[in-house]
Amino acid sequence: MALKDKKLFLLDMDGTLYLSDRLFDGTLDFLDHVKKTGGRAVFMTNNSSRGLDAYIRRMAEFGIACGPEDFVTSTDATIRYLKDAYGPKTRYFVCGTESLKQQLRAAGLILAEENGAPETDPGDLADVVLLGYDKELTYRKLEVCCILLSRGADYIATHPDLVCPTWYGSAPDCGSIIALLKTATGREPLVLGKPQPAMVQLAMEKTGFSPDQTVVIGDRIYTDIACGVNAGVDTIFVLSGEGVPSDIEKYDIHPTYVYNGIRDVLNALEKESDV
Numbered sequence: 001m002a003l004k005d006k007k008l009f010l011l012d013m014d015g016t017l018y019l020s021d022r023l024f025d026g027t028l029d030f031l032d033h034v035k036k037t038g039g040r041a042v043f044m045t046n047n048s049s050r051g052l053d054a055y056i057r058r059m060a061e062f063g064i065a066c067g068p069e070d071f072v073t074s075t076d077a078t079i080r081y082l083k084d085a086y087g088p089k090t091r092y093f094v095c096g097t098e099s100l101k102q103q104l105r106a107a108g109l110i111l112a113e114e115n116g117a118p119e120t121d122p123g124d125l126a127d128v129v130l131l132g133y134d135k136e137l138t139y140r141k142l143e144v145c146c147i148l149l150s151r152g153a154d155y156i157a158t159h160p161d162l163v164c165p166t167w168y169g170s171a172p173d174c175g176s177i178i179a180l181l182k183t184a185t186g187r188e189p190l191v192l193g194k195p196q197p198a199m200v201q202l203a204m205e206k207t208g209f210s211p212d213q214t215v216v217i218g219d220r221i222y223t224d225i226a227c228g229v230n231a232g233v234d235t236i237f238v239l240s241g242e243g244v245p246s247d248i249e250k251y252d253i254h255p256t257y258v259y260n261g262i263r264d265v266l267n268a269l270e271k272e273s274d275v
Helices: 027-036 052-061 074-085 098-106 139-150 174-185 198-207 221-231 247-251 262-274
Strands: 008-011 040-045 071-073 091-095 128-131 154-157 163-166 169-172 214-218 234-238 257-259
Touching: 008 198, 027 040, 027 262, 040 052, 040 198, 052 071, 071 074, 071 198, 074 098, 074 128, 074 154, 074 198, 091 098, 091 139, 128 139, 128 174, 139 174, 198 214, 198 221, 214 221, 221 234, 221 247, 234 262, 257 262
Parallel strands: 008 040, 008 214, 040 071, 091 128, 128 154, 214 234, 234 257
Antiparallel strands: 163 169
């Protein structure tokens, strides 16, 4: 199916539509084109550090009106997986932000809170260690993760992103903490979110569009583009964020299209529509 015939556009945000506080040229025009041509834009993020309210406010600051129905997140994919894989009495130790914990509690999951003094034994606190992008990280959280992982607790991470793009460069993301805990414990988690296909599948379920009608647009080969490939949909790799052309060969993951940024994606759509 040609690019102009796509109807569901699954969009990574930071690095694809904007970077920190700077909205990329073409973002608003692209979203307007998708709407005018009967398509649907859904924002897709691995960032598990904040809830949808924060994202909706963020997009409003850029002049983009949206609601909860316009997002799929790694937290959504995680909640679905945990509910399918574990029983209702399972206890989770969450190395994540309070926002992530609130979303998990709202979904009916039981969270184990560690309030002991430093260097004390938390005991059999939880059945599962759940690691997210924790911007409220403490050494005690890492220590409890190590204790529980050494005792055989299951280990799950919301996503594998090594870094989070910022105005000054990069900050350590969930993947960096995965690497830290692997060094300390030898354990590696089951990773949800991108590059797993669950978020694409959730978006197609929500909107009713088929794989042929769907395309993923993102700036990371190993998460965004891999997610689309794993879900069996077309992909667009944009070079406006973290990724560089050599990543294609580095990860041996091949996008359907490559463009410099969202403005060039829009130009391609408009050119095909005019033919």
